[in-house]
Amino acid sequence: MKIIPQKFKIDYHFPVYFVDTLFESGENYLQKIFNECGITEESKFLFVIDGNLIKKNNTLIPGIELFFQLHAYKLAGAPLIIPGGEAAKIDFAVTHKILEAINNYGIDRHSYVVGIGGGAVLDVAGFAAAIAHRGIRHIRIPTTVLSQNDSGVGVKNSINYFGKKNFIGTFAPPFLVINNNAFLNNLSDRDYRCGIPEAIKVGLIKDAAFFDFIETFTEKLNQRDDETIRKLIFRCAELHLQHIAGNDPFEKGNSRPLDYGHWSAHKLEQLSNYKILHGEAVAMGICLDAVYANLIGMLSKDELMRIINLIKILRFNIYAAEMEKTDDNGKNLMIEGLQEFREHLGGRLTIMLIKKIGVGVEVNEMDESLVKSSITFLKKIQ
Amino acid sequence: MKIIPQKFKIDYHFPVYFVDTLFESGENYLQKIFNECGITEESKFLFVIDGNLIKKNNTLIPGIELFFQLHAYKLAGAPLIIPGGEAAKIDFAVTHKILEAINNYGIDRHSYVVGIGGGAVLDVAGFAAAIAHRGIRHIRIPTTVLSQNDSGVGVKNSINYFGKKNFIGTFAPPFLVINNNAFLNNLSDRDYRCGIPEAIKVGLIKDAAFFDFIETFTEKLNQRDDETIRKLIFRCAELHLQHIAGNDPFEKGNSRPLDYGHWSAHKLEQLSNYKILHGEAVAMGICLDAVYANLIGMLSKDELMRIINLIKILRFNIYAAEMEKTDDNGKNLMIEGLQEFREHLGGRLTIMLIKKIGVGVEVNEMDESLVKSSITFLKKIQ
Numbered sequence: 001m002k003i004i005p006q007k008f009k010i011d012y013h014f015p016v017y018f019v020d021t022l023f024e025s026g027e028n029y030l031q032k033i034f035n036e037c038g039i040t041e042e043s044k045f046l047f048v049i050d051g052n053l054i055k056k057n058n059t060l061i062p063g064i065e066l067f068f069q070l071h072a073y074k075l076a077g078a079p080l081i082i083p084g085g086e087a088a089k090i091d092f093a094v095t096h097k098i099l100e101a102i103n104n105y106g107i108d109r110h111s112y113v114v115g116i117g118g119g120a121v122l123d124v125a126g127f128a129a130a131i132a133h134r135g136i137r138h139i140r141i142p143t144t145v146l147s148q149n150d151s152g153v154g155v156k157n158s159i160n161y162f163g164k165k166n167f168i169g170t171f172a173p174p175f176l177v178i179n180n181n182a183f184l185n186n187l188s189d190r191d192y193r194c195g196i197p198e199a200i201k202v203g204l205i206k207d208a209a210f211f212d213f214i215e216t217f218t219e220k221l222n223q224r225d226d227e228t229i230r231k232l233i234f235r236c237a238e239l240h241l242q243h244i245a246g247n248d249p250f251e252k253g254n255s256r257p258l259d260y261g262h263w264s265a266h267k268l269e270q271l272s273n274y275k276i277l278h279g280e281a282v283a284m285g286i287c288l289d290a291v292y293a294n295l296i297g298m299l300s301k302d303e304l305m306r307i308i309n310l311i312k313i314l315r316f317n318i319y320a321a322e323m324e325k326t327d328d329n330g331k332n333l334m335i336e337g338l339q340e341f342r343e344h345l346g347g348r349l350t351i352m353l354i355k356k357i358g359v360g361v362e363v364n365e366m367d368e369s370l371v372k373s374s375i376t377f378l379k380k381i382q
Numbered sequence: 383m384k385i386i387p388q389k390f391k392i393d394y395h396f397p398v399y400f401v402d403t404l405f406e407s408g409e410n411y412l413q414k415i416f417n418e419c420g421i422t423e424e425s426k427f428l429f430v431i432d433g434n435l436i437k438k439n440n441t442l443i444p445g446i447e448l449f450f451q452l453h454a455y456k457l458a459g460a461p462l463i464i465p466g467g468e469a470a471k472i473d474f475a476v477t478h479k480i481l482e483a484i485n486n487y488g489i490d491r492h493s494y495v496v497g498i499g500g501g502a503v504l505d506v507a508g509f510a511a512a513i514a515h516r517g518i519r520h521i522r523i524p525t526t527v528l529s530q531n532d533s534g535v536g537v538k539n540s541i542n543y544f545g546k547k548n549f550i551g552t553f554a555p556p557f558l559v560i561n562n563n564a565f566l567n568n569l570s571d572r573d574y575r576c577g578i579p580e581a582i583k584v585g586l587i588k589d590a591a592f593f594d595f596i597e598t599f600t601e602k603l604n605q606r607d608d609e610t611i612r613k614l615i616f617r618c619a620e621l622h623l624q625h626i627a628g629n630d631p632f633e634k635g636n637s638r639p640l641d642y643g644h645w646s647a648h649k650l651e652q653l654s655n656y657k658i659l660h661g662e663a664v665a666m667g668i669c670l671d672a673v674y675a676n677l678i679g680m681l682s683k684d685e686l687m688r689i690i691n692l693i694k695i696l697r698f699n700i701y702a703a704e705m706e707k708t709d710d711n712g713k714n715l716m717i718e719g720l721q722e723f724r725e726h727l728g729g730r731l732t733i734m735l736i737k738k739i740g741v742g743v744e745v746n747e748m749d750e751s752l753v754k755s756s757i758t759f760l761k762k763i764q
Contacts, residue, residue, distance in 0.1 A: 001411055002400040004620055006535075006555070008627040010392050018384040029383055092474065103544045109633070109728025131513070131550040133728065134538060135632070153388070156516060162485045168513040170552055173388075238386055245390040250517070251491070346491025346515065 022180040023063025041072035048125040050117025052084025076105035086274040098128035126157030130172035137175040143183035145195025149236035194279025199236040208358025261285035267337025271322040283316035291374040319382040404562040405445025423454035430507040432499025434466025458487035468656040480510035508539030512554035519557040525565035527577020531618035576661025581618040590740025643667035649719025653704040665698035673756040701764040
C-alpha cells in the first residue's frame with residue numbers, strides 16, 4: 001500500500017457593496033464598482049432578473065440597457081426574467097432555462113452571470129452559474145431586505161428537489177455582491193418586513209446590542225424608515241459575513257448556528273405550500289425554539305416574552321395551523337422536519353437554542369413532547 | 383457607498399491510496415484505509431458502480447456486501463449500478479437516479495457516496511454527490527488505467543449537457559481516492575491501453591524522463607506487464623496531483639496545461655458519437671498538436687517523430703475521418719471545437735503546445751490552415 005497525500009488551499013474573497021442607487025435616477029455606482037473589482041471592459045454579462053421585481057419596476061431593464069450602451073462591457077442578449085419567489089426553485093426547470101441562456105450566449109468562466117432579485121432568484125441563478133462550465137463568475141444584486149442582510153451575502157445556492165427545500169446546491173462564493181437600497185422601494189410591506197426576522201435571529205444568537213436596537217426601533221421599522229432599515233441591513237450582513245469567515249464557511253462540521261429557528265421554518269414553508277414566506281416562518285421558528293428553551297429551563301420567561309413581543313409588534317404571526325398538521329398515522333409533520341434537517345446537515349442533530357438574548361447554545365436533541373407543548377403555548381398566546 | 387470585504391481560506395486535503403487488492407481474494411485494505419481516514423463505524427455508504435465493470439466482475443458486489451457484514455459501517459441499500467462510459471454522462475438522467483438513491487436512503491453530508499468505475503462513472507457520481515445537500519463526502523475508486531492515473535485523482539466532476547462534453551459540473555475534491563491494481567484485470571485490451579495517452583501527455587509537458595520510461599517499456603505495456611503499468615499509473619497520478627496542488631486547482635485563470643492535446647480530443651469524441659474513446663482521442667490530439675508545433679517551428683522533426691512512433695507502437699490511430707468532418711458550409715467541425723474549448727475554459731484561448739519533450743509552452747492562437755495541414759500530414763503517415 002502506497003499513499004500520495006494531496007493538499008492545497010484556496011483563498012476566497014469578495015466585496016459586499018452598499019449603495020443608494022444603481023439603475024435608478026440617482027448615481028449609478030456600477031462603473032466604479034466594476035473598476036474596483038478589476039472587471040475588464042470586454043467582459044460579457046448575462047442578467048437573470050426576478051419576475052416579481054420587474055412587475056413593480058419598469059425602469060430597471062431600460063436602466064441596464066442604457067448602462068451597457070454607455071460602456072464597453074457586453075450585454076449578452078436580453079435579460080432573462082424568471083419567476084420570483086419559491087417558484088424559481090422548484091425542480092430543475094428554471095436552472096435548465098438559465099443554463100440554456102448560458103449556452104446560447106456563449107457565457108464562459110470569465111463572463112458574469114448577474115442575479116437581481118430576492119433570495120430564491122439569487123439561489124437558482126447562483127446554482128446555474130456554479131455548475132455551468134464548473135463555475136461562472138456570479139454577481140449578486142439582492143433586492144429584498146431578507147436577501148440583502150442574509151442569504152445574498154452568503155456563500156450558498158440551492159434549488160428544491162424531490163419536494164425538499166434546498167435539496168441540491170453548492171457552496172460557491174459570489175464574485176461580488178451589491179446591496180442597492182433603492183430596490184427596497186419596490187417591496188410590498190409583507191416582503192419588506194420578511195427580512196427582519198433574520199436580523200432578530202442573528203441578534204439573538206450573537207449580539208444582544210443589535211437585538212436591543214431592533215427592539216428600540218420597531219416603530220421606525222413598521223414605518224419603513226430608511227435610515228433604520230439601512231442600519232439593520234448593514235449590521236445584520238456584517239454579523240452574517242463575520243460568522244461565515246470565522247467558522248466553517250462550507251459547513252463541513254455539524255454546527256450551523258445561523259440556522260437558529262430554521263429547522264421548523266423550512267418545514268412550515270413546505271407544509272404551507274410556500275404560502276408562509278421564509279421570513280414569516282423564521283419569525284415563528286424563533287418563537288418556537290425560544291419557548292422550548294424556556295421549557296427546558298434554559299431561557300428566562302422575561303427574555304422569552306421580550307422575543308415574542310418583538311415578533312408580534314413587528315406584525316408577525318407566532319403560530320400557524322401548519323405547526324399541528326399530522327400525517328395519516330397522527331405524526332406531527334413539522335416535527336418530522338427535525339429528521340430532514342438532520343439529514344440535510346448530516347451527522348449528529350445539532351440545534352441552536354439561546355440561553356439568553358445574544359448567546360446561543362447548541363443542543364443535540366429536541367424532546368418531541370416539549371416541542372408540542374411549545375406549539376400549544378404559542379397557539380394560546382397568539 | 384460602503385464596503386464590507388469578505389475573505390476566508392479553505393484547506394483541502396485528500397489521500398490517494400494505491401493497493402493490490404480490495405474486494406478480491408487477497409487482502410482487503412478498506413478497513414485500514416477507513417481507520418486512517420477517521421471514518422467512524424456508524425457511517426453510511428452508498429455505492430455507485432460502473433455497469434461495464436459488473437459485467438466482468440461478479441465477485442465485486444458480494445465482496446462489498448461481505449465487507450459490510452463483517453464491519454459496523456452501514457451499507458445504504460443495494461449498490462446502484464449505472465451505465466458505464468459516456469452513457470453515464472448524457473444529460474441529467476443518471477444524476478437524477480443517484481440523487482434519488484441519496485434521498486431514499488437518507489444519505490447526508492456525513493455519509494459517503496462511493497463511486498467505483500471508469501472516469502465517466504466517477505464523474506457523474508461525483509457530480510451528484512457534490513450537489514446533493516451541497517456536498518456529500520465522496521470516495522473515488524477508479525477502475526481503469528485512465529481514471530487511476532488521471533481524472534480519478536483530480537478535483538473535477540461533470541456531465542454532458544446540450545450535447546456538450548462536461549458542460550455542467552463542479553470542482554469538488556474527493557474525500558479519498560483508492561486505486562486498486564486488481565481492477566485492471568477486468569479491462570479489455572482497448573480500455574487498458576486507453577489510459578496510456580494521458581501518461582504520455584503529462585510526460586510531454588512536464589517530465590521528459592517519464593516520457594523516456596514509457597518509450598523504453600512499450601513492449602511491456604503492450605503485454606500488460608503488471609509492474610510497468612503500476613509504475614506508469616503511480617508516476618502519472620503523482621505528476622497530476624503535484625500539478626493541481628501547485629497551480630490553480632479550481633481553474634480560475636486561463637491556463638490549463640493538463641489539457642494538452644485535449645481541445646481536439648473532446649471534439650473528436652463527440653463527432654464520433656463517443657465511438658472514439660477518450661484515450662484514443664487524446665492519442666490523436668497529442669499527435670495533432672505535436673505536428674502543429676513542428677509546423678510553426680517550435681518542435682523538432684526528430685522529437686515529433688518520436689512522439690508519433692510511440693503512439694503508433696502502442697497501437698493507437700493517429701488519424702480519424704472525424705478530423706475532416708465538415709458542416710453544410712464546409713467548415714471543419716473539429717476545428718470549430720477550438721471555440722467551444724475556449725468557451726468552456728473562458729477568457730482568452732490558451733492552448734498548451736510543446737517546444738521539446740518535457741517542456742510545455744502556451745500559445746493564444748491556433749492557425750486554422752496549419753491545423754488543416756497537420757491533419758493532412760497525419761492522414762498521410764497514418
